[in-house]
Amino acid sequence: MNEELTGRLRAAAEAHQPDRARILARVERGMSGAPARHRERSGARPWPRIALASLTAVGTLAVGGFAVAAIVQSPPARPEASATPAAPSTPSGKPRPTPSTPSAPATGRPTTPDRSSPTGPSPSASSPAGSTPPGSAHVQDGPLSSSGALGANSNTFWAQSNITLKSTQPLTALTVELRIRQTGAVRSTGNWRTMPAEDFTVTVQNEDGAVVYRWILKPGRTVPAGQHVFAGQYNHATGAREAEHDGYHVDANGPNGPLSVWGGFTPAR
Structure with missing residues (x-):
């Protein structure tokens, strides 16, 4: 209704x-x-x-x-309630404003310094002994000179690599490193040097796909001026072995400071 x-x-x-x-x-x-208005018939x-x-x-x-x-x-019919509630009003009678979502701050340069990269100059990389690329050579450094060659007694199963050092001055520190690339079945069978054995610490180990020999002069010992030989012996796979990836590196200390030489090996004669 x-x-x-x-x-x-x-x-x-x-x-x-x-x-x-x-x-x-x-x-x-x-x-x-x-x-x-009408009479009853029966008279009742x-x-x-x-x-x-x-x-x-x-x-x-x-x-x-x-x-x-x-x-x-009957009470008057109630008006239908509105589905949307009225916005609350402020004391002045104006609708209360709906708070807005704060916007993200504008992207700009960060206030803190970027620490992902060093602020100062990076230290220079020094080349350790034996890290000289194959084929390069530096056989003379002041009073120290060097050469490398396969021994004359090398054959199709076994070989010897010789490092010859010549110094016109005594050396107070010396490290000789010989690297033989693992080309198949390479295994050390011994080593020697012309200097007294008790003057050096000798190690042989596999590193980065190579058999590495090291002779390190002990503290307090001296290498006299003259010619000195260091040799490494090893087996290898049957056949002629390519020595182009083999090499040596020598670090020494003379009267005027550090010295370094490096190189490869010539075929046996």
Whole structure:
């Protein structure tokens, strides 16, 4: 039931005023035995009809009264609630602004220094003994000179690589390194030097695909001026062996400071 129909019914109910006098007159006429509009054929007394008419009038009054009371007393229909709640207002009556999401700060240069790279100059890389690329050579450094060659007694199963040093001045420090590339079945069978054995610490080990011999002069010992030989002996795979990837590197210390020489090996003669 919409609001317009409800209003019209309420107005009709308020305007309706039942004619009580007319209704009571009709009841009194029925009770006083007034002649009916149509006579009964049987001549019986009209009491049943009068009683029925009275009951009908009373029922009509009761139903009409209840209907009017229901219409008058019914509360007006509630307006439908809005699905969207009203925005809260500030004391001044203006809608309260919705807080906005803070935007990300603009990308700029970082305030802290980038520590991924060093700020100072990088240290220079020094070439350790034996790291000289194959084929390069530096056989003379002041009073120290060198040469490398395969021994004359090398054969198809075994070989010897000789390093010859010449110094015109005594040496207070000396490290000789011989590197034999692993070309197949290379295995050390011994080593020797022309200097006293007790003056040197000797090691033989496999490093980076090569058999490496090292002779290191012990502290407090001296290499006299002259010619000195250091040799490494080894087995290898059957056949002629290529020595182009073999090499040596020598670090020494003379009266005027450090010395270094390096090179490769010539074929046996």
